[in-house]
Amino acid sequence: MTNPVNASTPADESLLLIHAYLDGELDPANAIALERRIESDPVLAAERMRIETLRRALRERVAVKPLPPGLRGRIEKAIGLSRAQPKPGPSWRALAASVALAVIASSGATFLALHDATGDRVAVEIVDDHLRALMAPAPIDVRSSDRHTVKPWFNGRTPQAPRVVDLAQDGFPLVGGRIDVIAGAPVPTLVYQHREHIISLSAVLDTIKATPPESRRTMRGYNLVRWVDNGIAYWAISDLGSTDLDAFVRLFRAAPPE
Amino acid sequence: MSGDDDRKRFAELVMPHLGDAYALAHWLTGNQADAEDVVQEACLRAFRGLAGCAGTNARAWTLTIVRHTAYSWLGKNRRSALVAVDDLEAVERAQALSPDAAVASRPTPETELIAKADAARLEAAIAMLPLQFRETLVLRDLQGLQYREIAEVTAVPVGTVMSRLARARARLIDLIRVDES
Numbered sequence: 526m527t528n529p530v531n532a533s534t535p536a537d538e539s540l541l542l543i544h545a546y547l548d549g550e551l552d553p554a555n556a557i558a559l560e561r562r563i564e565s566d567p568v569l570a571a572e573r574m575r576i577e578t579l580r581r582a583l584r585e586r587v588a589v590k591p592l593p594p595g596l597r598g599r600i601e602k603a604i605g606l607s608r609a610q611p612k613p614g615p616s617w618r619a620l621a622a623s624v625a626l627a628v629i630a631s632s633g634a635t636f637l638a639l640h641d642a643t644g645d646r647v648a649v650e651i652v653d654d655h656l657r658a659l660m661a662p663a664p665i666d667v668r669s670s671d672r673h674t675v676k677p678w679f680n681g682r683t684p685q686a687p688r689v690v691d692l693a694q695d696g697f698p699l700v701g702g703r704i705d706v707i708a709g710a711p712v713p714t715l716v717y718q719h720r721e722h723i724i725s726l727s728a729v730l731d732t733i734k735a736t737p738p739e740s741r742r743t744m745r746g747y748n749l750v751r752w753v754d755n756g757i758a759y760w761a762i763s764d765l766g767s768t769d770l771d772a773f774v775r776l777f778r779a780a781p782p783e
Numbered sequence: 784m785s786g787d788d789d790r791k792r793f794a795e796l797v798m799p800h801l802g803d804a805y806a807l808a809h810w811l812t813g814n815q816a817d818a819e820d821v822v823q824e825a826c827l828r829a830f831r832g833l834a835g836c837a838g839t840n841a842r843a844w845t846l847t848i849v850r851h852t853a854y855s856w857l858g859k860n861r862r863s864a865l866v867a868v869d870d871l872e873a874v875e876r877a878q879a880l881s882p883d884a885a886v887a888s889r890p891t892p893e894t895e896l897i898a899k900a901d902a903a904r905l906e907a908a909i910a911m912l913p914l915q916f917r918e919t920l921v922l923r924d925l926q927g928l929q930y931r932e933i934a935e936v937t938a939v940p941v942g943t944v945m946s947r948l949a950r951a952r953a954r955l956i957d958l959i960r961v962d963e964s
Binding site: 540545548575581582586588592596597599600601605743747764766767769 | 815
């Protein structure tokens with residue numbers, strides 16, 4: 526994207542690159558080179574602190590603009606999507622209605638996509654389960670931000686309790702967990718939140734050998750990241766942008782063992 | 784492609800991003816009523832233009848249309864919001880990337896100010912940013928798009944995204960500081 530970072534990179538450019546660095550847009554080599562410069566330059570270190578503080582304040586404090594009631598319905602009507610069901614109630618129901626439509630609309634595609642290669646079928650089920658959870662009155666079976674509550678809840682419900690880490694400090698609070706059914710077997714799914722977005726993280730026993738360590742895909746507008754750790758295939762799905770979902774995956778993978 | 788297929792694709796590709804679409808429209812127009820009009824119009828445009836969506840990044844595609852629609856709306860209703868920016872960018876280009884060391888190395892009080900700024904102050908400061916800085920900041924810091932996605936949505940090179948974002952954030956910090964003192 527830009528010139529390599531090295532000792533002769535002008536300070537101005539380093540200041541600019543701090544943004545890219547904090548946004549996860551620098552490649553590893555340049556990120557390391559920039560970190561070195563920041564360590565040895567108090568001006569850069571102060572700038573990094575300022576920007577990081579601002580990013581955090583924006584991320585944590587600026588509320589999402591809620592969708593005005595009725596807007597979704599008017600759009601569905603204009604496009605010819607809805608069958609004019611009245612839906613007062615909270616926006617949650619409005620969201621559920623549109624998700625329901627997406628599910629109904631895409632179920633044909635779902636069955637077509639049921640061929641069993643490199644986890645495609647699992648991916649379809651992951652998307653379905655995520656959508657179904659969003660449609661349910663609550664997207665989670667156990668609602669808690671305490672991993673010491675969530676983890677034991679899975680005992681006896683799924684063959685294996687999942688790894689649960691606390692990422693609230695990083696802007697991804699745990700909100701709970703639920704059981705999904707993937708390929709006919711119960712699977713623990715953790716639910717995290719980032720801003721107004723829900724992330725479902727399912728831990729599936731990995732039966733497909735020789736799969737790539739980490740893969741990404743987009744299905745029906747949702748981003749999915751899959752990776753394998755210790756024989757468990759993790760699937761993260763969200764309507765978050767891929768940068769944020771990648772950041773979540775990085776944090777989850779880097780978190781210390783429980 | 785039949786109308787039913789179109790509707791199905793619309794439900795799959797565009798509807799999941801309605802929240803982001805509305806939020807962007809709100810930040811660009813500055814109020815709910817206009818944002819609703821923009822989003823409705825954008826959805827109709829998106830529906831008519833579905834053939835142009837590859838489906839690989841439906842969110843960026845949707846937001847691109849929302850932004851276009853918002854700009855048309857601003858052009859009709861708030862010409863002043865659109866024009867001022869180019870002049871401003873030229874001025875800023877001259878000074879932007881030479882922040883004096885005195886400013887940059889004044890860390891703690893300022894960092895504390897930012898850390899303490901409440902939601903209302905942050906939102907007011909964002910609303911005061913010139914349009915093109917504001918949209919870049921909103922797309923990155925509130926909606927989490929990658930630089931290349933922002934480049935796609937705002938139709939500028941990635942380098943411009945980087946410099947706009949840097950300036951947007953610097954200005955935001957200034958606004959929060961001025962507001963406080």
